[in-house]
Amino acid sequence: MDKVKSDIGVLGLGVMGAMLALNFAGNGFNVALFNRTASKAQQLKDDNPDLTQRLFAHETVERFVAGLARPRVILLMVNAGSAVDEQLAVLRDLLDEGDIIIDAGNTDFNDTRARNARFDGTGIHFVGMGVSGGEQGARHGPSIMVGGDPAIWTRLRPLLEPISAKYNGSPCVAWLGRDGAGHFVKTVHNGIEYADMQMIAEIYAILRDGVGFDASRIARIFESWNQRGLSSYLIEITAAVLAESDAATGKPLVDLIVDEAGQKGTGRWSVIEAQKLGVGATTLEAAVAARSMSAQREERARASEIYAGLQAVNGRFASDGEGIAELEAALETAKIIAYAQGYEVMAAASVEFGWDLPMAEIARIWRAGCIIRSVFLQDIMAAYGDAGHQGNLLAHPAFAARVQKGQAALRSVVARAVTAGIPVPALSAALAYFDDLRRARGVANLVQGQRDYFGAHTFRMLDRDGVHHHQWASAEAEAV
């Protein structure tokens, strides 16, 4: 039996779990380790001699639990879904009042809400926590989005702040709201991540297929953009991915990678929830759809033969400094619109689930550690910290001015891409969202007329109160 009781236990030693365990140990905490394949715990300890004094490997879950200081804190890092429920069922019988179980995986927040409810009244506290930053983030400082009982946050804070990423010394971890709030915000983070990655890929398509630049030339362009307003982790790694050569052939590695994007599901969940909330997150939706389209590789190959005769009008993109600057401005503008959509989804969920999500705080903890970390989030934090601002980010004066200025570039780039036959679903969705948002008189009046014609679904009118159903003469004639 361990004489030393561990401060925290990590159950599930896959990449993220192992890295978080090392992060805790590196920050001076004693860490109990357990994995279904028990040898992994000892292996992690053996592979990290510099931290071995802080790592306590256990061969059974019972010894793992017994090795924890009380009240216990256990961090679960297992695959989302049934694996979480399996572990919760085992742990529930081993834990006591006051103990905490944290699910730190990419879990569907609906599951977290249900699990939270199941633990209500048991004395054991269940916490859903989003962790962003990938392997390196988990090891050296992720962005952490905590949900659950606010009283538990005071107990977790001393454990989580030291291991979190820091932005100018500010720990990128916060309690965001009860039950599923932490996992929901992580899910929207991933929806924004998908949109950001897709829009970058669309600019890459224009430079590759429209302008005709090779990967190393495009890498240099993204590198230069990383020095200015677009400075972010995703732009930084885009330049790195484009600059990398394949050792076996010497060719740009990116040119040899199969163009089929994977998706574990979190981005998709964000747009499903947006739809359920009635929020148009069109750029996030376009990014998820683009991944699904990319997976239809055989179908695309067949279609490319069928439509081979359709010569896209290339060369419509200037390759000079002005043309490249226009692409930069277009991407920056579309990024603002995509993030505004993500925040609209969170704002709607905040009301729906009674979370009162702290929008400025979310931007604050996204400034470092997470995949969408960027200079830009400082501006969002300032906008939502502005007491005078409520509602859509695009209605904030600072962002309205930026989009007002950049929308011409986005419009020009989308128009040229469409003319050149280069698909830009996310960039064009961002532009359409902006144009729809700023249009005081839309076209849903016709949709309401259509709905009333075939379904008597009624409509409201500009010049009179109440709801109306019209006696459509032709409809009646047709019905005869």
Ligand code: 6PG
């Ligand atoms: C993060 C990432 C990460 C992501 C996985 C799978 O915030 O660290 O978003 O959690 O979900 O890398 O990504 P895909 O959804 O693209 O498969």
